[in-house]
Amino acid sequence: MPDAYVLGAFSLPFGKYPDTGFTELATAALRGVLDDAGGTEIGREVEGVWFGNMMMDHWGQRSSRGQFCLMPAIEAGILPTRVAITNVEGACATGSMAFQGAVSGVRSGDHELTLAIGVEKIVRPDAPASTVFEMYRGAENSLDPGRTTAIYTDLLAGIGQRFCPGPGRTVFMDTYAAQALHHMHRWGTTPEQLATVAAKNHNYAVNNPRAQYRFPMTVEQVLADRPVTPPLTRSMCAPVGDGAAAVLVASSEFVARMPPPVRRRVVRVAATTLTSGTYRGPGEPGLSAVAAERAYRRAGLTPADVDVAEVHDATAFSEIYQTEMLGFCEPGQGGPLAESGETGPGGRIPVNTSGGLLSKGHPVAASGLSMITEIAVQLRGEAGARQVNGARVGLVENGGGILGLEEAACAVTVLQKA
Structure with a gap:
């Protein structure tokens, strides 16, 4: 089975973000994981995204959550236009399911660089x-x-x-x-x-x-x-809290093309x-x-x-x-x-x-x-x-x-x- 590597990993501080929306949380996690992997420009090489969320329907978005939530990042050139986005939901295991999808995308040979991202807003100060x-x-x-x-x-x-x-x-x-x-x-x-x-x-x-x-x-x-x-x-x-986290998964070939400081920090799956x-x-x-x-x-x-x-x-x-x-x-x-x-x-x-x-x-x-x-x-x-x-x-x-x-x-x- 081909190897897959964690190229970048990032989590926002978890807590209460009453004035921050899903898009802002997701974009912050995306920028964080790209910086961790060596720079924002690497985002344009992402070929597949697995987007995890459980509760966005309570905020009015019931379908195609990743496509809508990540659109500002795509329009800003952080992620490529037409990138494949798969929506994932598995209750509290959602983030790990997204990671498994990203790993499978690399191991199958379909992609060289994938992204798993999870975002959630649960805190509602205006509600009981x-x-x-x-x-x-x-x-x-x-x-x-x-x-x-x-x-x-x-x-x-x-x-x-x-x-x-x-x-x-x-x-x-x-x-x-x-x-x-x-x-x-x-x-x-x-x-x-x-x-x-x-x-x-x-x-x-x-x-x-x-x-x-x-x-x-x-x-x-x-x-x-x-x-x-x-x-x-x-x-x-x-x-109870809000937050977002993201992990980049790369193939051996992709890792080999990265500069030594990045290669030294990869973790094998x-x-x-x-x-x-x-x-x-x-x-x-x-x-x-x-x-x-x-x-x-x-x-x-x-x-x-x-x-x-x-x-x-x-x-x-x-x-x-x-x-x-x-x-x-x-x-x-x-x-x-x-x-x-x-x-x-x-x-x-x-x-x-x-x-x-x-x-x-x-x-x-x-x-x-x-x-x-x-x-x-x-x-x-x-x-x-x-x-x-x-x-x-x-x-x-x-x-x-x-x-x-x-x-x-x-x-x-x-x-x-x-």
């Missing part, structure tokens, strides 16, 4: 919180809405608990909380272990200028924060895989375990080879669970792994050095590409105070939507220092 939470409903199974509720009702009934979705949060916080309660009942995972993950990620974000939250937290502060839905407190849940969810039982492995196994096999690597990882920590429990599914520890040992310090600075497998979605932020369609950006920065040795020494292999796990006890889709990407 219920309106914002409603925007997330598109990531549920609206064709069979009662099935997920029944699954979680049965899951919690089996441990003497009730599934009670409520106001002031998305249903995803309720389903994550239910999974956490079940995990705690089965494996002995503790609230303190959840808080350890959240505190670690908040503390990592202090040194990430692109993070939405950049203040340190202690385990005690996380536990004392406002409850969202048991056992989750606010600090254990990803915030060792593997990228996608799995779709199913209505599984609580004792079965999640779809991220399947995606990871495929990615390791394609890359010719094992979990022990991974030096740094970004995983989809929409809640603190998510990180604990994904470290198990990705093979960094045995099932049920994600809590003790976090508590041991092995996923933090200087640990065996640092996880979410960006601050994770918990602190870096989670503007849905941009999230996966921001995770890929963090791993690229780590493998280049450019992460500053949060740098993982000697990092040569990095992994990204990014899930989206909800299908019973797991996500509707999950992408796992393995990147390697070139």
Whole structure:
């Protein structure tokens, strides 16, 4: 299979952009990734674009989103006229799906330089919180809405608990909380272990200028924060925010034509895989375990080879669970792994050095590409105070939507220092 390389990677700081539109956010991310790859002029050589967005329909644009959103950049000569643009949507996995499209375009031989870009606006100061939470409903199974509720009702009934979705949060916080309660009942995972993950990620974000939250937290502060839905407190849940991120993918031939300073910073795409969810039982492995196994096999690597990882920590429990599914520890040992310090600075497998979605932020369609950006920065040795020494292999796990006890889709990407 032909090689593909990350030539440029960039993420805007995530946060609240009430006065900035989709076009402006996308253009800023585009300029940023082109600058990272050596200069704006390279944009005119992009042959294919995969444009990721989930919620633009709530702002009135229901179709052909990338074509309209990127038109100002095309008219300004940043991207070529008539460039191929493919629109991508996969809930929270949208950014990674766009990246997979860009990689496939290069590996197929159809293109030498491709662009994956994700942009999202979620913050609506003029609307009540219920309106914002409603925007997330598109990531549920609206064709069979009662099935997920029944699954979680049965899951919690089996441990003497009730599934009670409520106001002031998305249903995803309720389903994550239910999974956490079940995990705690089965494996002995503790609230303190959840808080350890959240505190670690908040503390990592202090040194990430692109993070939405950049203040340190202690385990005690996380536990004392406002409850969202048991056992989750606010600090254990990803915030609502806006943002955009972009990644350029190039062929070996394209990289060979670039000047030495650019070539020295490229990162090889060792593997990228996608799995779709199913209505599984609580004792079965999640779809991220399947995606990871495929990615390791394609890359010719094992979990022990991974030096740094970004995983989809929409809640603190998510990180604990994904470290198990990705093979960094045995099932049920994600809590003790976090508590041991092995996923933090200087640990065996640092996880979410960006601050994770918990602190870096989670503007849905941009999230996966921001995770890929963090791993690229780590493998280049450019992460500053949060740098993982000697990092040569990095992994990204990014899930989206909800299908019973797991996500509707999950992408796992393995990147390697070139």
